Amino acid sequence: MASSPVVSNPISLLPLQIDGLVKRFGDLTAVNGITLELNAGECLGLLGPNGAGKSTLIRSIVGRVIPDGGTVTVFGDRADSAGARAALGWVPQELALYPKLTCRENLGAFGQYYGLRGAALQQAIEWCLGWAALTDRAHEPVQNLSGGMKRRLNMAAGLIHRPKVILMDEPTVGVDPQSRNRIFEMIETLHAEGVSMIYTTHYMEEAERLCNRIAIVDHGRIIALGTRDELVRNSFASRSEVLARFANADDGVAAWVEQRGGILEDGAARFTIVHATEVADLLDAASRAGHELADISLRKPNLESVFLKLTGRELRD
DSSP: OOOOOOOOOGGGGSSEEEEEEEEEETTEEEEEEEEEEEOTTOEEEEEOOTTSSHHHHHHHHHTSSOOSEEEEEETTEETTSHHHHHHEEEEOSSOOOOTTSBHHHHHHHHHHHTTOOHHHHHHHHHHHHHHTTOGGGTTSBGGGSOHHHHHHHHHHHHTTTOOSEEEEEOTTTTOOHHHHHHHHHHHHHHHHTTOEEEEEOSOHHHHHHHOSEEEEEETTEEEEEEOHHHHHHHHHTTOEEEEEEESSOOHHHHHHHHHTTOEEETTEEEEEESSTTHHHHHHHHHHHTTOOEEEEEEEOOOHHHHHHHHHSSOTTO
């Protein structure tokens, strides 16, 4: 009897699927049962305060850290398989370049590491130099490049094999605004080509500009997942946000803000209201309590508002 044909499970064809991933370091559980799917052609942002588990999650996916539990698959293949490694690209936070070699020589070395040879390697090098806007610096030793140029070359070196799934771990750390904009353009080029990627960042504006969906990570867990608008709507519904700054943000102010259901950060209190008329009530209550307001503003909640509400911390704490 002929065997039945194997029917592909659509879920297994996802660019990246993480199921129940756990990683412990002694008594610390850095990644605590994370389950996450990356859709085809999607840029998925990972936001979280320092120590939330973002980098450990990324390193677990690429095999730099061995998970204690759970599975990771790339287009249905185990993350440690040859097929998955060929489809996966990683841009780490740290620069991983040879300072005395030129840009072209660095790309050649990394290309060979990924198995490229001959004409395929040369084509990949030319593409990387153009993509990273470094063609005119091809023969310049890396040690002579600016920080932004090194960062762009670092990205190109990690992606020279043109992977279909990319993990970017804070690629704009330490670069100037001009270089950051160029990096955004590089990422948007990849996105337009249908590449799927996970993008970790410490900057809200990066997540809002680049990412289709955003996962907020804290204490090794995903505590919220969705588009920017979905996250705002789920956290605040139709409410607005009041930002109030006090002349003297002492312990008395902190207690008053907490009593009123607000959050105090660096002398600024955040409250949510349903109707704009509630601002007057807030002003009257602060005056009766003897707290001097230096400034007050009304705005619609944004991604930063969501993050602070869910974690109680600023993103860069």
